[in-house]
Amino acid sequence: MSAHPVPIVPGLSAVDTRYTTLFCDVWGVVHNGVECFPTAVEALKRYRAERGATVVLVTNSPRRHRQVTEQLRELGVEDAAYDAVVTSGDVTREHLLSVGLERVFHIGLARDEALYEGTGMRLVPAEEAEIVVATGLYDDETETPDDYHDLLAGFAARRLPFVSANPDIVVERGTRMVWCAGALAKLYESFGGEVVQAGKPYPPIYAAARARAATLTGTRPDDGSILAVGDGLPTDVRGGCNEGLDVLFVTGGIHAADFGPHDAPDPKAIATRLERDSLKAVAAVTALRW
Secondary structure, rough: OOOOOOOEEEOOOOOOOOOOOEEOOOOOOOOOOOOOHHHHHHHHHHHHHHOEEEEEEEOOOOOHHHHHHHHHHHOOOOOHHEEEEEHHHHHHHHHHHHHOOOOOEEOOOOHHHHHEEEEEEEEEHHHHEEEEEOOOOOOOOOHHHHHHHHHHHHHHOOOOOOOEEOOOOOEEEEEEEEEEEOOOOOOOOHHOOOEHHHHHHHHHHHHHHHHHHHHHHOOOOOOOHEEEEOOHHHHHHHHHHHHHEEEEEEEEOHHHHHHHOOOOOOOHHHHHHHHHOOOOOOOOOOOOOO
């Protein structure tokens, strides 16, 4: 039996008008970490203006939403393209506040330490830690997860909880792939360690996105009115499917090489991959555009 075909649509203008809320991925859909995609920005602006829709950017960034908003502006993403930003960093912060552990060993860039501001948590050396939080690698340009083997094995032996503030394994920065915190979480799990994942495809970030949409509109959006948009199969697409949401799959993102030419992907290859991974999408688009 052949895989069920997924329609490839020209852009957001072709999706059903019942979708009044978009949960839209950021990295790989709106920008690539180096520059924004102008057609994606224009598409979101028009979707808000012409459909009267609410656009919540839902990202596995380990940074707080105010930092991501600043980054979006620096990359040329206009404020008019979205209503709110919900980040994996926000969800991580809320989780850390809920568990009440104060001594944190942080793995990641110094700029990500804004995560702990105003929480009463202290960053401590490895031997003093009660909990480990990874926002990424210290140097994702030169390091790999293997560089953290001994450090993580030691934490796992002490049974420390490990929080991944970015479940992505890798991300495309410009034309290069770089390792993310999710790769460290996977290694930690291989040692038998306890891992909490804050972002997509896990439920907490979708709960936060729904709550933000409800605050913006005054009403919790019905799941049938939400369209999840993203390019990551194990994060955006799986997360949307797990939440019972319809998904618009952006094929020209991180998995583009799997489907043939970026501007003319093979529909059979898309359908086969989705079926293999037990995923569904109501439609696919080569890149986010109107």
